[in-house]
Amino acid sequence: MFTSAKSLFDYIVQNVTAYSSKETKAMAFMLLEHYLRLRSVDVMVDKPISADESQPNWDKIIERLNQSEPIQHIIGATFFCGLEFKVSPSVLIPRPETEELVRLIVKDCFWEENPVKIVDIGTGSGCIAIALDRFMSFAKVWGWDVSDVALTVARENAHRLLSEVTFEKYDILKDTSFDGQFDVVVSNPPYITYAEQTSMQPNVLRFEPHLALFVEDEDPLLFYRAIADFCTKHLKTDGTCYLEINELFGEVVKQLFLEKGFKKVEVIQDMYGKDRIVKAQLSA
Structure with a gap:
């Protein structure tokens, strides 16, 4: 269980190896936003993650990303023309x-x-x-x-x-x-x-x-x-x-x-x- 935004962000970036560094960082931000409603500024200031906050199995998500599964399928949604669509x-x-x-x-x-x-x-x-x-x-x-x-x-x-x-x-x-x-x-x-x-x-x-x-x-x-x-x-x-x-x-x-x-x-x-x-x- 991760206790701060930056530690979680760094863990994802360090362990996702199927994509470039730029792509991996973008995915990490998407995951934190989707599952924990954490923004990029929260990572920058290393915002604490409440112990009561429900977290997914990050290792499983990383494994799926390393198998080239699209992050949109993992999250189950993506934005198009400013609207969130299920995919x-x-x-x-x-x-x-x-x-x-x-x-x-x-x-x-x-x-x-x-x-x-x-x-x-x-x-x-x-x-x-x-x-x-x-x-x-x-x-x-x-x-x-x-x-x-x-x-x-x-x-x-x-x-x-x-x-x-x-x-x-x-x-x-x-x-x-x-x-x-x-x-x-x-x-x-x-x-x-x-x-x-x-x-x-x-x-x-x-x-x-x-x-x-x-x-x-x-x-x-x-x-x-x-x-x-x-x-x-x-x-x-x-x-x-x-x-x-x-x-x-x-x-x-x-x-x-x-x-x-x-x-x-x-x-x-x-x-x-x-x-x-x-x-x-x-x-x-």
Whole structure:
């Protein structure tokens, strides 16, 4: 049982060996904040930890980190767009790059006075759909996924975050039963080819759902083609499709949407200068 913030922080940093020093320190701060509500300043002043304070098994947590298990799975949650989302091995861990997708949609739609109908295809944890619902009170948002387990996580997140997103099971590759139109279609579909596995971190490769990550090497545009076809039927003429993309396929995804009849398509770079978003409009 640790009695002060700094002694606990130092113990975690000294014993987690699977990550760089910078990453380990960031994780130590996250753990202290999550389990004991201790902040970085509490570590700096070596704030005492009350003997009545319940502490987890730190050695077990360190062991899991050294096995490359994501800290978000250990904690069971992560922040996305300032909101805390439950995560599990059944859904992708929301990433900062995807926040840029949400911010772009909010910026583009902010002027709208009428209700905006949005669908998030492959919603996973529900992070995109719920963030849009929370930030755009004038929007009606749906979240679709093929995974029942992911939809359970998304609905729990919606309940915790007081969101009114409608979550439904829908397979964009197979289902054709939908009859309706949207102002916005958004998706962060599987876009990593299996050939890219060798360059991936073990915490992603071993602990995040391959269903949401990978697409066959022979057809890396599978989901983008299906979404483009869906949009030609169910996106309003003045609507917009927003997609997160593999940085290697920005121009080919753009060309795909142009060939499908979209009049204005642009590739947008993320905070790291990498092609990350395709924004496609049916009308110019």
